[in-house]
Amino acid sequence: MSRKDLNIKKIMSQLIPTGTIMPYAGSFTTENIANLLALGWIPCDGASYTKRDYIDLYLSISNNFGGTGGSNGTFNVPDLRGRFVRGVTYTSKNDPDASARIVSNVGGKQGNSVGSLQGNATGKPNNAFSTSNDGLHVHNVPHAPVNNNAYAIAGSHYGIWNSGGVTIDASGEHTHTLVSGFDSESRPINSYVNFIIKFSAEE
Numbered sequence: 198m199s200r201k202d203l204n205i206k207k208i209m210s211q212l213i214p215t216g217t218i219m220p221y222a223g224s225f226t227t228e229n230i231a232n233l234l235a236l237g238w239i240p241c242d243g244a245s246y247t248k249r250d251y252i253d254l255y256l257s258i259s260n261n262f263g264g265t266g267g268s269n270g271t272f273n274v275p276d277l278r279g280r281f282v283r284g285v286t287y288t289s290k291n292d293p294d295a296s297a298r299i300v301s302n303v304g305g306k307q308g309n310s311v312g313s314l315q316g317n318a319t320g321k322p323n324n325a326f327s328t329s330n331d332g333l334h335v336h337n338v339p340h341a342p343v344n345n346n347a348y349a350i351a352g353s354h355y356g357i358w359n360s361g362g363v364t365i366d367a368s369g370e371h372t373h374t375l376v377s378g379f380d381s382e383s384r385p386i387n388s389y390v391n392f393i394i395k396f397s398a399e400e
Contacts, residue, residue: 215397216394217394218277218395221390239251239274241392242276242277243263243276245264246273247270248271248272249269258311258312260306261311262274262312275301277392282392298313328372328373333369333370
């Protein structure tokens with residue numbers, strides 16, 4: 198590679214701010230990670246790094262995603278394995294639960310801050326789910342005797358119905374809890390990639 202090509206690569210590398218996160222379509226093989234390191238990128242896997250070894254990245258993201266104190270302490274990179282990213286809400290109302298966000302790792306930021314983590318939740322849909330409402334009603338009891346004749350209902354037992362009706366008692370208007378028919382999480386259509394973060398301004 199010529200000196201000119203090296204200079205162009207160096208300039209292009211410096212145009213990408215340290216701390217930038219990008220999707221990467223390659224797998225995290227040993228060879229690919231080595232190539233990424235040579236270009237100034239590391240995986241967004243939540244790993245802990247020593248501040249002095251990755252000072253440029255630490256100065257960019259600090260302990261937003263976790264870490265320990267002191268000049269010789271550590272800091273964590275974002276863990277984006279199986280997670281979506283979301284912009285900090287700041288003064289907007291786009292995240293009604295911003296104040297309840299927790300730390301990604303010990304020592305990280307929480308609440309309305311870069312690095313905070315939010316768990317699964319399911320909001321009420323705009324078009325609410327509903328079941329049919331049949332109101333107060335009763336159901337007929339099948340095969341109930343309706344006169345003085347008695348016949349076998351099951352086994353060797355006999356049943357003689359009282360002179361009242363042949364319906365079950367009314368339980369009133371009520372609802373039922375959903376116990377099946379749903380998935381393990383709510384999610385949009387998505388495709389897997391790896392995320393990487395820029396740790397150095399130069400190669």
